[in-house]
Amino acid sequence: HYKKISVLVFLIIIVCLIVFLNTASRNERVSISEAPLNQLYTVEVVNEFPHDPDAFTQGLLYAENDTLFESTGMHGASSVRKVTLQTGEVKAIQKMQYSDFGEGLTLLSDRLIQITWRQSTGYIYDRHNLSKFEKFHHGMPDGWGLATDGKVLFGSDGSSTLYQIDPQTMKVVKKQIVNYQGDEVHRLNELEYVYDEVWANIWMTDCIARISHTDGSVLGWILLHNLREGLLHNLKKQIDVLNGIAWDSDGDRLFVTGKWWPKLYEIKLHRLK
Ligand code: DDQ
Ligand code: CA
Numbered sequence: 001h002y003k004k005i006s007v008l009v010f011l012i013i014i015v016c017l018i019v020f021l022n023t024a025s026r027n028e029r030v031s032i033s034e035a036p037l038n039q040l041y042t043v044e045v046v047n048e049f050p051h052d053p054d055a056f057t058q059g060l061l062y063a064e065n066d067t068l069f070e071s072t073g074m075h076g077a078s079s080v081r082k083v084t085l086q087t088g089e090v091k092a093i094q095k096m097q098y099s100d101f102g103e104g105l106t107l108l109s110d111r112l113i114q115i116t117w118r119q120s121t122g123y124i125y126d127r128h129n130l131s132k133f134e135k136f137h138h139g140m141p142d143g144w145g146l147a148t149d150g151k152v153l154f155g156s157d158g159s160s161t162l163y164q165i166d167p168q169t170m171k172v173v174k175k176q177i178v179n180y181q182g183d184e185v186h187r188l189n190e191l192e193y194v195y196d197e198v199w200a201n202i203w204m205t206d207c208i209a210r211i212s213h214t215d216g217s218v219l220g221w222i223l224l225h226n227l228r229e230g231l232l233h234n235l236k237k238q239i240d241v242l243n244g245i246a247w248d249s250d251g252d253r254l255f256v257t258g259k260w261w262p263k264l265y266e267i268k269l270h271r272l273k
Pocket of ligand 1: 075144189
């Protein structure tokens with residue numbers, strides 16, 4: 001009898017392994033190396049600024065007058081903060097309770113909207129004094145990235161789905177599977193609305209996907225591996241992944257940073273030819 005059971009358990013493990021390996025390899029199918037060159041962008045660093053190396057950056061946006069808002073993660077270190085671009089100085093901070101893990105952040109008129117990891121909750125803060133005045137539930141399975149075009153909120157949950165959320169009701173009103181030439185693009189993380197596209201950090205890569213919010217297709221890839229060279233040189237403590245995109249639409253300036261990165265970069269894109 002025991003023999004039968006152990007053979008059965010063995011078979012189940014083998015089947016699970018095959019299914020797992022199959023999905024894992026399918027997830028890795030997107031091959032940027034085969035992309036047409038005109039869809040690939042490299043970046044040139046035009047400015048670099050200090051960034052709090054203890055900020056586990058999960059959300060980043062540019063407000064105005066060289067002011068950024070940032071959401072940080074990790075239990076006990078999660079916050080929403082107002083940061084001076086040039087100095088990286090934290091001008092105001094609202095710390096979160098230990099159970100909260102800060103994620104995506106966006107600004108809609110005077111409201112800073114933040115979502116949290118592994119909870120379907122989010123918070124709304126007053127942009128002027130960072131006072132928290134509302135808790136809400138969003139309809140996504142998880143909270144990762146958040147951005148806005150001024151009308152809807154765009155959200156990500158670490159999958160390949162790009163969500164559109166009505167900021168009045170906080171309900172999901174549209175879902176799109178992000179794909180590159182038909183292949184799903186997984187692990188969408190921090191978001192930014194730029195040039196009428198949605199840009200997404202792809203978790204654990206040095207790539208940003210430029211996504212069309214009309215059909216979810218990836219229009220191009222921004223390759224940022226070169227930022228690491230400057231970081232690894234003279235590194236004082238551990239750094240994590242590239243994460244955080246902010247766009248100054250008036251000045252057309254783009255900023256990127258990463259989790260625990262000691263620097264924030266202003267970048268310019270160059271199309272590969
Ligand atoms: N996310 O940003 C990819 C959504 C989450 C990253 C979390 C990585 C740190 C894990 C720490 C474990 C604490 C429960
Ligand atoms: Ca952003």
